[in-house]
Amino acid sequence: MNFKKITWSQISTVLMVLFVAVYLYSARMKSWVIMGLMMIGFFKPDIPQIKPGEKNQPAPTMLVQNLSGKSIDLQQQKGKVVFVNFWATWCPPCLAELPSINSLYEKVKADTNIVFVMVDVDNDLANSTKFLKNKRYQLPVYGGDAAHVPNSLFGEGIPTTIVVDKKGDVVFRHLNRAKYDDEKFVQYITNLAAEQ
Template sequence: MFNTAFLKKHYFNMLLLCFVLLMVFVPSAKAFMLRGLMEIGLFKPGTSAVTAEQRLAPAVDLSGIRFKDINGKVVDLGNLKGKVVFLNFWATWCPPCLAEMPSIQKLHTQFAADPDFVFLLVDADSKLPEAQQFMQKKKYSMPVYEVASNIPEQLFKGSLPTTIVFDKKGRISFNEEGAANYGHKKFIEFMLQLKNSEQ
């Protein structure tokens, strides 16, 4: 009798506690919740038209910033001038990273066949086999890399996920820490604007 009364009285509190524990200890549950919030319109990337100030900003020296794929192929950011580069630092244990992956896959699918775009998804833990296995399990087609040189703090301070987009001249046009919906129409328009910009 006492137990039933106690349960009825504290039912909501126990549900809330279970939910909190689930979010804390089960990364996939937290990722699922964040993905749901993205789909209802939260976590839009903060993009706007490229300003004159951004267009006139000096390009970052990207030479020597390198990443390596599972086959040992090395990509140097300095060799990617003339292309729009989407660079994302992530990890398989990071719920916000997992939450934004479907939207990055959507963006990648949109531009995969366009030679003006390069996608670099960098496993920040340098556990490339694990990261590759994750991509295959989820049927994601995005290329995965690990860090193969020093990364300036201007690009990556250690927060996951971190996403940077460089314009064709190697200038940082977008830099965001935290999860975002990169499949959003406005972000796709932003990427196309960078492709078509001559300045």
Template sequence: MTKSLLNHQKKLKQLKLIKRTMKKHINKITVVLLLIVTGWANASEQQRTLPVYEIPNSKKILETPSQQFPELKFKDETGNIISLKSLRGKVVFINLWATWCPPCIHEMPSINGLRNTFKDNDDLIFLMVDMDNKIEKSKAWMESNNYDLPVHVMDSRLPRELFSGSIPTTIIVDKQNNIVARHVGIADYNSPEIIELMEKLLNEKL
């Protein structure tokens, strides 16, 4: 057997070894890619099937004990300052929100529905407090979505007991200026439970 033939056979063996090695690694890479793609697909499927928002039981909003924060002040669309103390004798619905907040936007129809439910009762006051302090922007957003909800911004510090930094946060105040309910997160505010609570608070005497 000539030297050239031996060299040729040696090269063939080397090529076969290289092919086997490459095939082995390619198979591993293929498996990894399949796992990644399958995992991503499964995760995407789970994301599609999970609810975007979970509306909690509205009854949970009634668990907050009474407190008073009469020093709270708000500024309305015209620049007028309104203190919580000046609203004594009224039931006050305060919602801390922002136009960029999806959960805030998600619950807005129910808040607007609650306002419409009691539209003939002047003793129920709604304060939609834009936490970005961009009252013109939030007012335009309300109008573009056909919501009849007055926009305000804070004109005083919010106590930590009322605002943990999360929005939406909703606070309900009775005629005595007591905080009777505080809820962090979205809720259905036009539910029978909340309507019943509002009727009870509105019927209370000073």
């Protein structure tokens, strides 16, 4: 028998093929890779710069409900800053950004002028609440049928995050994953909450 000598190049090629195969078929692996990229500084949300005279869109009516039956209407939250995230438990980018959203929540939860609304677009509150509890996240989960959420808030995909200011205007909208516990974004949210 004539065996060829295995080289490091061949080993690394096999490992790379295995990594790509696992990445393509595993939602958990995708979310880990995305989280790693977020930790080293990728996927920071762009903080909007409002120009003088520029007007934001008012938040439309959006009614969501939590597992215990408590409802929140986005239009009735005037006087508070509302952080809304549309997500699902099967979505790798959603799962990747959850640790940073939970960290942001922990940093600002003492401020009663800031409200978090995590909208499970599958409207499977029992599953999403259990999922967050297993991860030890304290985020408030609400259900919302994606078909009944206005396109101005959510229409292109998940994760989608919006921020509504105290006047009831949508001042931030981001499609796809982001690292929300970044100091600039924390400052952005707290500054909005401090406005009169």
